[in-house]
Amino acid sequence: MPELPEVETIRKDLEGAIVGAIITDIWTDTPKMLSPSFKSVKAESVGKKIVAVKRRAKVLMIDLEGGKCLLIHLKLSGRILLRKPLTKEDIYTHIKIILKLKDGSPLEFRFCDLRKFGYVKLANDEELKKVREGLGPEPLDDLTLEYFQKTLAKSGKPVKTLLMDQEKFSGIGNIYANEAFFAAKVLPMRPAKSLSAEESEKLFNGVSKVIKEGLDNRGTTAKDDFYLDAFGRAGNNESNLKVYQKNGTDCLVCKGKIQRVNLGGRGTFFCPNCQH
Template sequence: MPELPEVETIRLGLQKYIVGKTIKDVEVRLKKIVSGDPKDIIGAKVVDVRRFGKGLVIDLDNGYSITSHIKLTGQFVYRDSKTAKFKISPKVGKEIPNKFTHVIFKLDNGIVYYNDVRQFGWIKIIQSSKLKDQSFFNELGPEFFKDLTFDKFLETISRAKGPIKPLLMDQKKMSGVGNIYANDALFDAKIDPRRSAKQISDEEIKKLYNAILKVLKKGLEQGGASELNYVNVLGQEGGYQNHFLVYGREKEPCRVCKTPIQKIKLGGRGTYFCSKCQK
């Protein structure tokens, strides 16, 4: 599932290409993807694009907002006369729109396509004043790079029960980190993902906090990781998948000690680690 770097990359792209543009029409091809009335946003101008954890909010000038979570395979792809020259990834399809295009936002200059192969993502059209009442947003924990300071992180880890890796992925405790960056951050901090959070020292927690910031920054620099169907708004793949430390590298040699990377199930998720480097 796209995580903070991927969703932030999408946000930056939408911010660049659609802010200031007016929504002329909305074509909904798959009704279950969209809730709210598309008529409420026709004629409205985009004024901002924000991100909350792994969710997006597109604010309009008429008191409405478009909220979205792309889940596993959602894509926002922007096309106009200038961006049409950019070649789209096969992850989008040979052409766009295609059979996986479920919503089309027609702007005064350009089009935004929402594609979703697995159809787990969603788009909601709501009054901006009601954003604070949406459970997806008001239940999110503090976020790295925003309000999750080291002191808050330390307190959260110190009070937690159970293994450390599922805790890092609990969006109610801290938002934005998923399976990819949790695996790689734990490797960078040399912490076994199975260790109890209560057994991790303050010094190790500091290393882990810095490691999370490090891998998230790397993910942002690389434009995200194009696992599954992730692409940026130009339909292009990111590059972090070429820099995975342990994630997705089962049986491949550790980048530090050459020990084969192991894969186990932890909290229902595939978990990768080096048995020699991580203790």
């Protein structure tokens, strides 16, 4: 699933390419991916200018003139690709938003999704406010050490499960959670409240570190990942991964073997020697 660094990379790509463009048409072969309905999304969007591209957590927000917004979530396997018309079809394309750029040239905004879990949702200001209020603070923005430590101290859940709860901490997914725990030398299956103040601070710093690396490297395209940026390019952060999908390989620090367990239904990777 694209996480904060991947979605922010896509947001920046879109911001530079489509702000000021006018939506001239929308096509889909999977109406269920648009809500409240394909008909309403099309009616409220066609003819409108894109005035901004924003993001909160893993949700893209395309602001339209007139006050409406298109919320886009890529979920597990979604991609957004910007293509010139008549370019070879991209696999798993289920939504196309046809744009007229400021110079008059056409462009296709293609939403590709193998599993069809992603969505485009038309939202007004009140609905947008609810979305924002339902998401926790995010790293490198409004997430503070004080909030981080207090939230961990109140929970008996496995700390990795808590860290990936988007209502508590937004934007952190499986890739960066695994890497943050390795950076902090903390086992991800420990009860959150068992972490000392020193350990929780190290984890807070570890989250910030790996998220920043992901942003600097335009995201992570791992071996089981569908992530590409808006121009179809892979991310450059895979070389920074220390444990994610490395089970059975040697730890880069102690040369012990990286292990994998399932935690909360997600693959969890760690070094049993380095992490405690």
